[in-house]
Amino acid sequence: MEHINFLSPYKDFVVGVDTKVPLADQTFTTAINFDNAATTPPFDCVMNDLVEFSPWYSSIHRGAGYKSQYSTKLYEESRKIISSFIGADMDYHSIIFLKNTTEAINKLSNKLLALHKDGVVLSTCMEHHSNDLPWRNKYTVDYIAVDKYGELSMEDLKNKLISYGKKVQLVTITGASNVTGYINPIHEIAELVHQHGAKLLVDGAQLVPHGPVNMKPVEHPQHIDYLVFSAHKMYAPFGTGVLIGPKDTFRESPPDYTGGGTVQFVSHDHIKWLDPPEREEAGTPNIMGVLALSSAIKKLLSIGMAQVESYERALTRHAYESLSNIPNVELYTNKSHLHRTISIIPFNIKGLHHSIVAAALSKEFGIAVRNGCFCAQPYLQRLLNVSAEDSEEYMKDPTLPMPGMVRLSFGIYNSIEEINILTKALFHISRNRDLYLQKYNIQEI
Incomplete structure (x- = not known):
């Protein structure tokens, strides 16, 4: 493993790294955030830039005043910044601003109805609900399988493309899993999908913040047709999502949300x-x-x-090795595949419900993680070998403790020091499972 600093060289780039949080014993400790896959804290420069801009803040487009003109200029320049960041073509692509990735995928699912209503959409068994549910009530949907490790089956993708033939209009796939962190070979998939006359959507919510991403030129066989991602997962709060796709896609039908700002001319x-x-x-x-x-x-x-990417991958390897040495810890990411993951590690402690582990880390040690199914229940069910019969029981009885995992997810401001604190905490929890079973009731968490 490459050597990295005990402390993160990027710690001072983000807001809130020294915030004190209360513990169960009424003392305070410095918070440690390992829940970055859900939302990252903001960069300090982001907050400063917004404060500096705020005196000039005004409604954009169609305003004659200087502030409106200036605000519009910055807003439109942002499309160019994003285009350069992910290799989009401003002459070919539309870069659309929305609330988040979820809204972006929902919008695209609506817009493609004009083109592909009777077509087949191939999703995968590892998707976030946001890249699954929007397609279900509009199209014929099938799911590309995952293997025993939870990685995408390229063989099943090939078979389904052959089986459905020209009916497949879109393949929609996560760039990196928000559960296991596995990175999918999006450009290899794009080339395969294009050979069968379909287009590819990449859910980049977990991929774009953690390493280089390039859509590639439109004429390239490995070009990404559609890309979506969220600002709040890359150190920028305030609720912005991005949808990038060919302009022609958005010319084929009226907007799915209509009103102010959408029209050039209106009469009755x-x-x-x-x-x-x-x-x-x-x-x-x-x-x-x-x-x-x-x-x-x-x-x-x-x-x-x-x-x-390099820094976060080093953190992930260190964390994986550390957790591997803790008794009763079950890891759900394949060690030999860590070079193809983003900075996510899902795990459980045998004999403890995931909610108890997460609550103990927060209330006893000030460490924030996420637990549950991470809005990817079908994927979790496969990874945890939840049977169809068990799924039926969970549907019938919402009071049953839901299966799930604990998820660690790192950002560039996290450090080896914080991971070592986590390791000691998990050792303590693992060795004192009976104590935590008594202290934390699943139904009350």
Whole structure:
């Protein structure tokens, strides 16, 4: 394992790293956040940039005042920053700002109805609910299998593309799993999908913040057709998501949300919609959120996305080795595949429900993790070997303790020191399982 600093060289880049939180014994400790896959804290520069901009804040587009013109300029320049960041083509692509990845996928599922209503959408068995549920009530959906480790089966993808033939219009796949951290070979998949006349959507919510991502030129056989991601997972709060896709996709039908900001001309008899992307951004856009994302991207680029990936991967390897030596810990990521993961490690402690482990880490040690099914229940059910019969029981009785895992997810501000504190905490919890079973009731957590 490569040597990395005991303390993160990026610690001072984010807000709140020294925040004190209360413990069960009424003392306080410095919070440790290992829940970055859900939401990252903001970069300090992001907050500063927004404070500096705030005197100039104004409603964008169509305003004649200087502040409105200036705000519009920054808003539109943000599309160029994002385009450069992920290799989009501003002449070919629309870059649409929404609330988050979930809204972006829902919008795309609506927009593609004009083109592919009778087509087949291939999703996978490892998707977040946000890249599964929006497709179910509109299209014929099938799921690409995962293997015993939870990794995508390329063989099953090939077989399904052959089996469905020209009926497959879209393959929609996570760039990196929010459960196991596995990175999918998106460019290899894109080339295969294109050979069968379909297009590829990549859910980049977990991939884009953690390493270099490039959509590749439109004429390239490995080009990514659609990409979505969220600002709040890459150190930029205030609720912005990004949907990137061919402009023609958004010209084929009226916007799914209509109203102010979507039209060029309206009478009681006629509507002429604006060109994309404006027609897909109904109402007053979230300029603060968009500028936060632009600021965060600039900071990430100054660090270097390859460096972000390298640093976080070193943290992940250290954490994996440390957890491997703790009695009763079950790990759900394949050790030999750590070079193909983002900074996520799911685990359980035998004999303790995942909610008890998470509560103990928070209330006894000030360590924040996530537990449960991470909005990917079908995937968790496969990884945990939950039978169809057991699933029926969970459906019938919502009071049953749900199966799940504890998830660690790291950011660039996390450190070896914090992982070592976590390791000691988990040793204590593992060796004192009876104590924590008595102290924390599953139904009350």
